[in-house]
Amino acid sequence: MKAVGRYFLLASVFIASFLLAVYFEFDFRVLVLRCCLLLTNHDIHFVGKNFLFFPTGDFQLYFSIFSTLIAFGLIKSKGQKWLLKIGMILILLFLTLVSSCWIYAAGKVAECTACQNGQRTIRYNEVPYNIIFLVSLLVPLMAFIIFDILTRRKVVPERIERPHDQH
Numbered sequence: 001m002k003a004v005g006r007y008f009l010l011a012s013v014f015i016a017s018f019l020l021a022v023y024f025e026f027d028f029r030v031l032v033l034r035c036c037l038l039l040t041n042h043d044i045h046f047v048g049k050n051f052l053f054f055p056t057g058d059f060q061l062y063f064s065i066f067s068t069l070i071a072f073g074l075i076k077s078k079g080q081k082w083l084l085k086i087g088m089i090l091i092l093l094f095l096t097l098v099s100s101c102w103i104y105a106a107g108k109v110a111e112c113t114a115c116q117n118g119q120r121t122i123r124y125n126e127v128p129y130n131i132i133f134l135v136s137l138l139v140p141l142m143a144f145i146i147f148d149i150l151t152r153r154k155v156v157p158e159r160i161e162r163p164h165d166q167h
Contacts, residue, residue, distance in 0.1 A: 006075060010068055017067035021060040028059070029129050035101035036127070043109045048123040058130045066137045073148050081151060085144060092140035100132045 036044055070089065074082045104127070112120040 009075070010071055013071040014064045014068045018060045018064040021063040025056065025059045028133065029127075031097075032101055032127060032129055032132055033124070035098055036105035039098070039102040040105045040109050043119055044105055045119045045121050046124055047121055048125065056130060059133060062130070062134050062137055066141055069141060070144060073144060076152075077148075085147060088147065089140045089144055092143055093136055096139040097132070097136040100135050104128065104132065 033046060037046075074085065077085065108122060109115075109120050115121075
């Protein structure tokens with residue numbers, strides 16, 4: 001692929017992922033809240049109003065950079081390894097998201113000393129959505145980069161020749 005075509009594709013991926021992130025940010029927030037509830041057996045109670053007037057710029061920026069870096073790495077991929085890489089990214093993204101929600105929610109329940117009926121009350125705006133999202137993107141991105149480096153490197157074992165014994 002020519003360089004101009006690559007740059008146009010990467011710019012298109014950045015813009016498209018930015019717009020997609022604007023559309024799905026509220027859904028991500030709901031997903032985080034549901035994970036926190038399910039992973040703590042409903043020991044967390046959310047209060048206040050769960051609304052999002054304007055999308056946060058961090059969420060869109062993180063997702064756009066993530067998507068552009070993944071697209072750049074996939075452009076360089078040859079063969080069907082790109083399908084394996086996408087599968088790995090999606091699985092790690094989901095596992096990291098669930099793990100991050102569990103760590104946050106379990107920590108909030110554990111630090112509660114004066115909980116009523118064993119339930120922790122948290123305001124909707126106290127949940128660190130952007131941090132959870134950033135961690136959920138960084139782990140698969142790091143794994144993608146490491147996997148990409150390892151699959152590109154053609155390691156040829158060096159042959160050590162032993163001198164023949166001369167008797």
